[in-house]
Amino acid sequence: MMTSLKAKVPVLLFILLLAGCWEAATNLFDIPHYIFPKLTAVLESIFDNANVLGKHFVVTLGEALLGLAFSVVCGILSAIWIDSSALARNTIYPLIVASQTIPIIALSPIMVMWFGYDLGSKIAVVILFTFFPIAMNTADGFRSADTEIGDLLRTMGAGKRDLFMKWKIPSALPSFFTGLKMAAAISVGGATLGEWLGGESGLGMFTKRAANMLRGDDVFAGVLLLSFMGIALFAAAQALEKTMLGQRRTMKS
Amino acid sequence: MSKREKLAEDPQGDALSVQGLHYGFSGEEPLFHDLSFTVKKGEFVSIVATSGMGKTTLFRLLAGLLVPGSGVIAVNGSATAKQNAVGYMPQRDCLMPWRTVQDNAAIGLELQGSSKREARRRVLELLPELGLEGTELKYPHELSGGMRQRVSFLRSLLGGGDLLLLDEPFSALDAMTRTGMQQWLLQVWEKHKKTILFITHDIDEALLLSDRVLVAARRPITELQSVEIELPRPRTYETVLDTRFVALKRALMEQFGRLNHAADAGRESLESIRPASSRSTRVQGGASG
Known part of the structure; x- marks a missing residue:
């Protein structure tokens, strides 16, 4: 614990330095608040609007988590399907890969047309963002399972179920967590975009409204909180990975 | 003779x-x-x-x-x-990196329907004579090549006929x-x-x-x-x-x-x-x- 804290000292100092530069530069060059607000003004805005921001924070976090949960379930199921069926591997998998080239942002308004301006469309946009990294990475994880280990278990009498539980799943876990961490980090972006497209609440809606009113400090307050949310979700996924994979994370053979 | x-x-x-x-x-x-x-x-x-x-x-x-x-x-x-x-021991040790030494060695017994506890008990009994005493909770990447092969051998010994x-x-x-x-x-x-x-x-x-x-x-x-x-x-x-x-x-x-x-x-x-x-x-x- 001590060593991990010690390792973080440089980055914390660097963040403080950047914050200092921000405050100093905005004061020194007298930059208008709608172009680049002072750091102190942003922090002030966070404290002044703590109640409102807190409510919006919870809304956006809820959208991100719901979308993420759906993507985890569907992503894993798709990956299992792709791994277990040669037909799915030859038909679904290439489509999933190719679909990555579709600009998701362009697709997002369709979600509003389908699911309306309520929670549904926000979750749908989050799913658009997070399904692919989870499904792809998990499928790759299944595929990269060491076939020699599978053969060995077969010689010891392992059935289909044994192979899946004791070989495929443990083999795919590291890749799954890679996907989950990516998805956790971008899920906040998905939720924000969903709110931009139309909505009554959430930090995305808050920043958009503040921008329309040229309130730079409020926009930055929202953005800071959104980044914090993204980092927190990523850290949560990482913590989950650490507890699930434990010691073997350090393994590299 | x-x-x-x-x-x-x-x-x-x-x-x-x-x-x-x-x-x-x-x-x-x-x-x-x-x-x-x-x-x-x-x-x-x-x-x-x-x-x-x-x-x-x-x-x-x-x-x-x-x-x-x-x-x-x-x-x-x-x-x-x-x-x-048969107990098959492949050329590569093929130990599962997500399992400890005792659980790697016990996989064959597990697949034959032994409880995890019973399987571990039998592994623990054999570890000393295989020169693996005290390694039961280690992960494969923590072992030397020779020790990994011993674990792999023990797995074959327990897993097959x-x-x-x-x-x-x-x-x-x-x-x-x-x-x-x-x-x-x-x-x-x-x-x-x-x-x-x-x-x-x-x-x-x-x-x-x-x-x-x-x-x-x-x-x-x-x-x-x-x-x-x-x-x-x-x-x-x-x-x-x-x-x-x-x-x-x-x-x-x-x-x-x-x-x-x-x-x-x-x-x-x-x-x-x-x-x-x-x-x-x-x-x-x-x-x-």
Whole structure:
């Protein structure tokens, strides 16, 4: 614990330095608040609007988590399907890969047309963002399972179920967590975009409204909180990975 | 010597019997054609062959991972393709990085339906004699190459029947570790009374460990030349300096050269080498080591 804290000292100092530069530069060059607000003004805005921001924070976090949960379930199921069926591997998998080239942002308004301006469309946009990294990475994880280990278990009498539980799943876990961490980090972006497209609440809606009113400090307050949310979700996924994979994370053979 | 005499009284005691085995990958020249050989219960038999001969394929056939084109493979007298009749130890240790030493070794017992606790208990009992005491909670990446191979061996020992198939288990180890592991394997084999079929490309290793060496030198393998190794046991690394050892090695290497030659010359020269079981002259060994 001590060593991990010690390792973080440089980055914390660097963040403080950047914050200092921000405050100093905005004061020194007298930059208008709608172009680049002072750091102190942003922090002030966070404290002044703590109640409102807190409510919006919870809304956006809820959208991100719901979308993420759906993507985890569907992503894993798709990956299992792709791994277990040669037909799915030859038909679904290439489509999933190719679909990555579709600009998701362009697709997002369709979600509003389908699911309306309520929670549904926000979750749908989050799913658009997070399904692919989870499904792809998990499928790759299944595929990269060491076939020699599978053969060995077969010689010891392992059935289909044994192979899946004791070989495929443990083999795919590291890749799954890679996907989950990516998805956790971008899920906040998905939720924000969903709110931009139309909505009554959430930090995305808050920043958009503040921008329309040229309130730079409020926009930055929202953005800071959104980044914090993204980092927190990523850290949560990482913590989950650490507890699930434990010691073997350090393994590299 | 007493063990060998007992085996002689029990001619039915074949741990493995292969009859008329034919196998080849589609579109390629077959690897085995009408191949027959047997391994007696409690015997330590090495197969020595140059690379690319299909040694590993042979093991995969014996382990039930591949289905022979034709022919019968019977383990302990039963020709059904029942799995876990053999303990297969692949060339790479193939330890599961997500399992500790004890759970890696226990996987075979788990698959046979033992509870995790019972399986761990049996592993823990055996760890000290395998030189793995105190490593039960370690992960494979924390172990040296030699120790990983021991865990892999223990897994085969617990996971299968009385016939162990060891596929070049020591080929990736450095010379010093390897010598130690050979000694260790002999001790474990003598204690547990398993039958071992051992693949190697190292003639010294084959001579040091085996009761019998099977030589294959041409493709497709139609016959394995059997050479009895009548060196006294227990064998130690001093055995390799023994004159009888050297004589056997020379004989084996000559046979290898001749077989390689025979591959060009034709079948007659191959047939002139009769299986060792029908030989009258054997290299006899006294006490040593």
